[in-house]
Every structure is written in C-alpha cells, then in structure tokens.
Amino acid sequence: MFEKDRAWIELNKDNFIHNINVLESGLPQGCRMMPCVKANAFGHGAVPISKMLHEHGTRDYCVACLSEAVELREAGIEGQILILGYTDPADLSALYEYDLSQTVVDCAYGKVLNAFGKPLRVHVAIDTGMRRIGERSEHVDEIAGLWSLDNLNIDSIYTHLSSADETEGEGREFTLKQIEAYDRLVNELHSRGITDFRTHVLASSGIANYSEHGYDYIRPGALIYGIEGKPSDDSPKRLGLRHVLELKAKVSTVRKLYPGDCVSYSRTFKADHEMLCASVGFGYADGMPRELSNRWNALVNGKVCPMIGTICMDFLMLDVSEVPDVHPGTEVVLIGKSGNETIRACDMAFAAGVNTNAVLSQLSHRLGRIVV
Ligand SMILES: *Cc1c(COP(=O)(O)O)cnc(C)c1O
Numbered sequence: 224m225f226e227k228d229r230a231w232i233e234l235n236k237d238n239f240i241h242n243i244n245v246l247e248s249g250l251p252q253g254c255r256m257m258p259c260v261k262a263n264a265f266g267h268g269a270v271p272i273s274k275m276l277h278e279h280g281t282r283d284y285c286v287a288c289l290s291e292a293v294e295l296r297e298a299g300i301e302g303q304i305l306i307l308g309y310t311d312p313a314d315l316s317a318l319y320e321y322d323l324s325q326t327v328v329d330c331a332y333g334k335v336l337n338a339f340g341k342p343l344r345v346h347v348a349i350d351t352g353m354r355r356i357g358e359r360s361e362h363v364d365e366i367a368g369l370w371s372l373d374n375l376n377i378d379s380i381y382t383h384l385s386s387a388d389e390t391e392g393e394g395r396e397f398t399l400k401q402i403e404a405y406d407r408l409v410n411e412l413h414s415r416g417i418t419d420f421r422t423h424v425l426a427s428s429g430i431a432n433y434s435e436h437g438y439d440y441i442r443p444g445a446l447i448y449g450i451e452g453k454p455s456d457d458s459p460k461r462l463g464l465r466h467v468l469e470l471k472a473k474v475s476t477v478r479k480l481y482p483g484d485c486v487s488y489s490r491t492f493k494a495d496h497e498m499l500c501a502s503v504g505f506g507y508a509d510g511m512p513r514e515l516s517n518r519w520n521a522l523v524n525g526k527v528c529p530m531i532g533t534i535c536m537d538f539l540m541l542d543v544s545e546v547p548d549v550h551p552g553t554e555v556v557l558i559g560k561s562g563n564e565t566i567r568a569c570d571m572a573f574a575a576g577v578n579t580n581a582v583l584s585q586l587s588h589r590l591g592r593i594v595v
Contacts, residue, residue, distance in 0.1 A: 226591030229504030230472035233559075234267060234594045238465035239275055242447050245463055246430070251437040257305065257423065259444035260295070261287035266510070266583035267448055267468050268592030270298045275594065277301070285442055289314055289323070296321045303378075305346055308356075315339040324378060328356040330365040337372035346379040346423075349408060351401040353385040360404040363411045370417055379421040379439070380408070387428040388452060398429075402436055431458035450579050451569040468568070469559030470586065472505035473552050474523075477543065486540050487532030492517055498544040501528075503555050506537040510586040511557070512575035519574050521555050524548070525562020528555075 247256060258281060264272035273284060273295050282302030286292050289311075292304045305324040310317075312335050318325050319341050327333045327347040336343050347369060348357035358366055360382070369375055382405045386394040405424055412420070421439035427446040429436075445452060449464040459465075480486070480494040503521070507513040516533045521541055528541040543549045558568050572582040 226593050228473075228591065229475070230470075230509055231591040231593055232266075232268065232586065233469040233471060234271055234275075234592060235465070235467050235469070236275060236594050238449065239272070239447070239467045240279060242449050242464045242467065243276065243279055243281070246441070246443060246446060249430075249434065249462075250441065253439065254437060255283055255440050256281060257283040257285050257303075257440040257442050258447050259285045259307075259426065259442050261285070261291060261307065261444070262580075262584040263291075263586075263588070265444060265448055265450070265580060266586035269294060271592045271594050273300050274298065283440060289317055292323045293317065293321055296323070303344075312339075315343070318343055326356070327358075327369065327375070330358045330362065330369060333369045333372060333375060337374045340374060342374050342376050344376045344378055346381055347377060347420075349380050349382040349405060351382045351384075351404040352397065353383050353401075355383070357382060360408045363408065366408065367412060367415055367417060377420050379423055380412075381423040381440075381442075383426065384424065384429050384433075387426070387432055388456070390432050398433060402433070428452070428458070431462065445580065448583075450583065451567065452579055454567070454569050454573050456569065466559075466567070468583070470557040470568075470590075471559070472503050472509075472555045472557060474501045474543075474549060474555060475504045475538070476551055477501045477549050485532075487516075487535060489533055492532040492540075498542055499546075499549070500531065501541045501543040501549050501553070501555075502538050503541060504537065505539055505555070505557060506535045508536045508587060509590060510582065511539060512571075512577070512582060512585075514575045515571070519571065520566065521557050522559075522561035522564050522566060523553060523555050525564055527564055 260269045260273050263269045277300050285305040285307050288308050292306050303324055307326055309328050324344045327345050350357035350359045384398055384401050386397050423438050423440035425441045427443050430441055449459045449466045478500050480498045480500050484494045486492040511534055513534045519530050520527045523546045526546045528543050530539055531542050532540045569579045572579045
C-alpha cells in the first residue's frame with residue numbers, strides 16, 4: 224500500500240524475463256525450469272517474482288517450506304509447487320488441500336507421508352554426499368520400496384550438489400562423484416523396472432558449471448536473479464544474466480555536524496571537521512548488516528557516500544558532505560546503480576563477511592516490492 228515509503232525494492236521485469244529466457248534457451252530437450260523462489264525469492268519478493276514467472280508460462284516452482292508454498296497458492300500461482308524441506312506430519316492436510324508437492328526427506332518420512340492416508344505428490348530426495356537431507360543413494364532397496372507405498376505419487380527423485388561452484392580439483396572430483404552416485408541409482412531403479420519418475424540435480428552453480436548433465440528439471444535460484452555468490456563469481460556475467468533487484472531508501476533528514484559531534488549509538492563516529500550528515504530510513508531491521516557500521520557506502524545522486532556511526536534498527540547515517548542538494552526525500556541507492564557508480568549485492572555481502580544470499584534473504588518484509 225505504501226510501496227515507496229521510506230525504503231523499497233525495485234524489480235526490473237525486463238532483466239528478469241531476459242534471465243529466464245537465457246536459462247530456458249540452454250535447456251536440453253524436455254527439461255523444465257523449476258525456479259527456486261524460497262526465502263521470499265532470495266529477498267526479491269516471492270509473490271511478485273512468481274507472478275512474473277506465472278505470466279511468462281512457468282508452471283513448476285520450488286520453495287523451502289509449507290508457509291512459502293501456501294503464500295504462492297493464495298497469490299494465485301498455479302502448477303506444481305515443490306517444498307524442498309520437511310513438513311510437520313501434523314500439517315500434511317495442507318499439502319493435500321493446496322495441492323503441493325512434498326520432498327521425502329528420507330525413507331522413514333516416506334512412510335509417515337503414506338500413513339496420512341490420502342495421495343500426496345512427492346519428490347524423493349537422495350543423499351549423494353551433501354549429508355543434509357535425502358536417503359543415501361546406496362540404499363537402493365529402501366528407495367525402491369517407496370514405490371510400493373500406495374499413497375505416494377512419486378514425481379521425481381532428486382539430489383543436491385554441495386560443491387558445484389568449484390570447477391577443478393577436489394571440488395570437481397566430489398561433484399562428479401555425486402553425479403555418478405545419482406546416475407547409478409537411476410540406472411538401478413530402471414533395471415528393477417521402476418521407470419515412471421523424473422530426475423533433477425542441478426541448481427545454479429551446477430547449471431553454470433556442469434550443464435552437460437541433463438535431467439528433467441533444473442532448480443535455479445541465484446541465477447534467475449542474476450546474482451553473484453561472491454564478488455569473484457563470474458558465472459552470471461558469463462551466461463549473460465542481469466541483476467533484477469535495486470534497493471533504495473529515502474533521506475529522512477539532513478543536519479550539519481560540527482567538530483566533536485558523535486553520530487549514533489555508542490559514539491563510534493566522531494566528526495573532526497564540519498560535515499553534512501543525512502539520516503536514511505533503512506536499518507538492520509530492513510536487512511542492512513549491522514557489521515557494516517562505519518565500513519560501507521551508499522550512493523546519492525551518483526556519488527559514493529560513507530556510512531557513519533552505528534547502523535540502527537531503522538536508520539543509517541551517511542556523510543553527504545560532497546553531494547549537492549540533499550534533502551528529505553532524496554533517493555539513496557543501497558544496491559544498484561546511481562550515475563556511473565554501482566553497488567552490487569555481492570560487494571555489500573563480501574564487505575560484511577557473508578555470502579550474497581545471506582544478505583538478500585534478510586531483506587525485510589516491510590520493504591515494498593515494485594516491479595518496474
Ligand atoms: C536453495 C536450493 C536451490 C536453489 O539454489 P541456487 O544455488 O541459488 O540455485 C535448489 N535446490 C535446492 C535443494 C536448494 O536447497
């Protein structure tokens with residue numbers, strides 16, 4: 224309702240659809256996109272992102288948990304929505320009511336799902352080395368046994384790669400071993416006459432680095448948003464993908480600082496000359512890492528402005544001494560482009576010592592999401 228109030232996210236629709244087209248044009252015959260819109264679409268906004276996908280024609284989605292899946296259904300998203308995580312047995316009726324697909328996190332959980340008593344569409348997770356979820360790929364008998372459970376409507380078996388961002392050395396060896404273990408299981412099942420299932424393995428780094436391995440769905444997260452996992456990650460650029468998100472806020476008030484004035488909690492910044500300070504309506508509750516206090520910048524009218532003082536829950540302060548004509552309402556770019564300057568999400572995350580997803584997924588629900 225107040226989309227462009229004190230701070231907001233702009234989603235570039237052309238860039239987003241461009242990314243989807245690029246990824247779809249690289250798909251092997253018969254392979255479908257199952258974009259990953261978990262964690263509020265990596266902070267971008269699950270509803271607006273999924274609506275753009277839906278309008279584009281996408282009919283397969285994956286999310287982390289039941290509440291995310293229900294949010295999409297209630298926003299009118301049709302097609303398959305796969306929950307990649309665990310759903311509490313007490314909530315299984317919601318899977319049925321909302322026609323959601325559930326991950327079988329191990330064979331014991333498969334029996335729990337079966338005991339619900341009504342047919343559920345499922346994807347069986349296979350552990351090939353990540354050691355997070357999935358039945359171990361060596362347990363062929365147990366996995367094959369899932370097909371004898373009457374209430375499981377098995378769409379797929381899938382696995383997840385732990386190291387596909389590495390293209391050489393041990394990481395490459397490990398990745399190829401995971402893929403081998405997965406392929407071996409698929410062949411085993413086929414040789415037992417179990418063939419009515421689809422396959423999926425690749426998420427973003429797998430698509431970027433191991434795309435010669437096909438399968439029936441891909442599950443790209445980061446790549447659909449064009450985001451680099453870290454500043455040295457060149458895969459989005461190499462694939463011709465574009466950033467979708469810009470993060471903006473407004474100046475609330477501007478004041479002069481005199482020598483000796485201290486800014487914000489605990490007086491971590493002290494002015495040693497006269498300067499101009501803008502308070503911006505964006506804080507750590509909006510997703511700005513507090514660790515960046517006195518260590519990072521924002522863009523105002525094409526100029527790089529240092530953040531000064533401790534970042535607060537709802538405010539941060541900028542040194543705008545070098546920027547002409549800053550006033551309440553002036554736009555501040557926290558991620559994105561202003562004039563000739565750009566701040567990428569990965570740069571901000573790297574400065575805070577975390578990965579890009581860790582910053583983007585923390586962007587608050589109180590920010591408006593505007594499709595431009
Ligand atoms: C998060 C996740 C994805 C998407 O991840 P990206 O690396 O961003 O593409 C795909 N599959 C699973 C199982 C995931 O947990």
